[in-house]
Amino acid sequence: MNQKKYSNTKATLAIAKASFRAILRSPSAVVFTLAFPLIFIVVFANIGGGAPSVDVGVAKGCDTAGKVYQQLKQRQLINFITDQSTDDMNKNLAKGQIDAIIDIKPLVPMQPLNIKIQYSQASNKGGILKSILNNISYNAQLAEIAKIQSVSGFKIPEAVHLEETTVSGRAYKYIDFILPGQLGFSILSSGVFGTAFVFLSLRLTLVIKRFFATPVKRSSIVLGEALARITFSLLGALFIILVGHYLFGFTLIHGVITVVNMLVLSAFGLIIFMGFGFIISGIAKNEGTVPPLSNIITMPQFLLSGTFFSVTAFPKWLQVISNALPLTHLNNAMRKVAFEGAGLADVTHQLLILLIWFVIVYAVAIKTFKWE
Known part of the structure; x- marks a missing residue:
């Protein structure tokens, strides 16, 4: 067999x-x-992952030595990202992997401080950064200046010029x-x-x-x-x-x-x-x-x-x-x-x-x- x-x-x-x-x-x-x-x-x-952390890309040439940046840096909710290229930051912003890109121009005497912020439509954390910006100390000083201007009638030069835009993208x-x-x-x-x-x-x-x-x-x-x-x-x-x-x-x-x-x-x-x-x-x-x-x-x-x-x-x-x-x-x-x-x-x-x-x-x- x-x-x-x-x-x-x-x-x-x-x-x-x-x-x-x-x-x-x-x-x-x-x-x-x-x-x-x-x-x-x-x-x-x-639960949405617990306490929010706002990932903010720092644009090349941003004034990181100024008071505004240093005050933002002290906030625990803000996580500054400085090790990405401009292209990578823009791509990640569109995808919602970072929540905003900030560009603070160096302060020029007698000129308003220029701050440019790009938010991501794909992220819902932009309001956190905006709230923090509106609550740091220099905004309190602006409010006092506004009061003086309304009483005296004198035109006081703009202290801060904040430019905000929103980039569309898929929600992450x-x-x-x-x-x-x-x-x-x-x-x-x-x-x-x-x-x-x-x-x-x-x-x-x-x-x-x-x-x-x-x-x-x-x-x-x-x-x-x-x-x-x-x-x-x-x-x-x-x-x-x-x-x-x-x-x-x-x-x-x-x-x-x-x-x-x-x-x-x-x-x-x-x-x-x-x-x-x-x-x-x-x-x-x-x-x-x-x-x-x-x-x-x-x-x-x-x-x-x-x-x-x-x-x-x-x-x-x-x-x-x-x-x-x-x-x-x-x-x-x-x-x-x-x-x-x-x-x-x-x-x-x-x-x-x-x-x-x-x-x-x-x-x-x-x-x-x-x-x-």
């Missing part, structure tokens, strides 16, 4: 199917991949910031915790050892588990995107194409984060050591990668650390694709950094991963 040749492809798919069913039955997988991100989306989408809602961050949260949790627990458990329960008694290849074991986790995570990502879009107005510029691009980025990010899981499963002695080791990797990224708060809100030295983390670049790429309509070719900078992380993580994983 002719014996059928053993098919590792079928073995891989069988492992993937079994693993997928196991993931669906795992409460922790459902909670971290779907429940937590959706809860955060609902909470943050409704808080859901457009928070959803990609929560999607990254879901992918990172699934990749690190899920992979670490699964492979450590398979090793400790001698399941992998039993696999070695069969013709199944080691690569089939890894691919099967990876396919199951990628499938589950992408279905979760799709669910989160659709809920965000239809219930909270999450922006998808190019519709289905944007969704597909976000899912491709999700898959790439998940593969990288699974590498962290392989490392942890290799160095962990038992299941009790997995959570602390995983938290060492995930917590800094949850807090510093623009998941809940913009990276620009951190001190400069902390931004350097934030910009080195892989989740930061995954979140940034997601936001560019979703809100700005960027394609994958437009986020090559983020993809390159993620690729570097891929090489580093899997180089370490190969050294640390254990089968038995």
Whole structure:
């Protein structure tokens, strides 16, 4: 009788199917991949992100040494942006990613102080800056001058000439910031915790050892588990995107194409984060050591990668650390694709950094991963 040749492809798919069913039955997988991100989306989408911070671009040549600028700088709500080019500031103003651009001309004796402000129609925070300008001390002096002028009848020269314009653009809602961050949260949790627990458990329960008694290849074991986790995570990502879009107005510029691009980025990010899981499963002695080791990797990224708060809100030295983390670049790429309509070719900078992380993580994983 002719014996059928053993098919590792079928073995891989069988492992993937079994693993997928196991993931669906795992409460922790459902909670971290779907429940937590959706809860955060609902909470943050409704509270609007807490206290507003007005991002104000500083035009080239703006008088930053003058009293008006210095008084504005003392206001905690104002976040001055000085490290962008004029073109970048204008583009970000139109998109609502910065709320205004201010240009204060140097004071000329016997001439009014000229202040030019461009607001963004895509942002609703321009009124905050206007209110602050109207309440700083020099406006109180103007009021006194106006009183004197009305009583005496003398024409007093204008002290401040404020020129205000509004630039039209698409409204940048808080859901457009928070959803990609929560999607990254879901992918990172699934990749690190899920992979670490699964492979450590398979090793400790001698399941992998039993696999070695069969013709199944080691690569089939890894691919099967990876396919199951990628499938589950992408279905979760799709669910989160659709809920965000239809219930909270999450922006998808190019519709289905944007969704597909976000899912491709999700898959790439998940593969990288699974590498962290392989490392942890290799160095962990038992299941009790997995959570602390995983938290060492995930917590800094949850807090510093623009998941809940913009990276620009951190001190400069902390931004350097934030910009080195892989989740930061995954979140940034997601936001560019979703809100700005960027394609994958437009986020090559983020993809390159993620690729570097891929090489580093899997180089370490190969050294640390254990089968038995």
